[in-house]
Amino acid sequence: MEWAEKEKDRESRKMKIEKKSEGIKFPYSEKVLEHFRNPHNVGKIENPDGKGLEGSPACGDMVAVYIKVEPETKVIEDVKFESYGCASNIATGSVITDLAKGKTLDEAKKITWKQASEELGGLPPIKAHCSVLAVEGLRAAIRDYEEKHGLVTEKEPTTEDVVRRRLKHVMNPLTGLDIIRTNLILKTSVEAGVVRVVVDLPADHQFAPAIKEDIMEKLGALWDVEKVDVVFTA
């Protein structure tokens, strides 16, 4: 499902919840409900300086976070998020983007899901992973910026495991889930700085160029990768 459709779906879920909510006691604080109904910083930044896409192993939901960074001071000037997640995830995304705006990258990295949960007046324990997902999305966007600007200090060698982990952050537009989970990647290899990725789609498929671009972006920024070859099956 596209983000726009997802947004419509979220709106309709919200309306249904609001309709049913008369007389029902939610396990959420008023603050969570307020941020869910009117989330701050929702949307996409065109040409972001950093972009993170994270999926939750616990529930399969996803969140994307975009940042604009002032190059001298490394202050996050703007931040937005898109969520495929639940009310807790949307509320946390709203709070952490508020917290991150105006902070330096190093300060924003220290924002924790516990801090977000406290800001929201607490979350049910079963919903902790939703908060973690939003925070991971923000951290992924910061890491993306750092990689693109040569600011990464821990230099892990790129292996097939690293490549597959990275590819979990590339969305399969056919399903709205990542390209690893949806078995779109047939093969990966890493040799002498060259990464090869075989995608189970014809080269003239409507989504092939977008998937290729995303793969190149995710792998090309790795410090020891010199070339990325994306190969389609036909």
Ligand code: FES
């Ligand atoms: Fe998936 Fe909350 S249940 S993000």
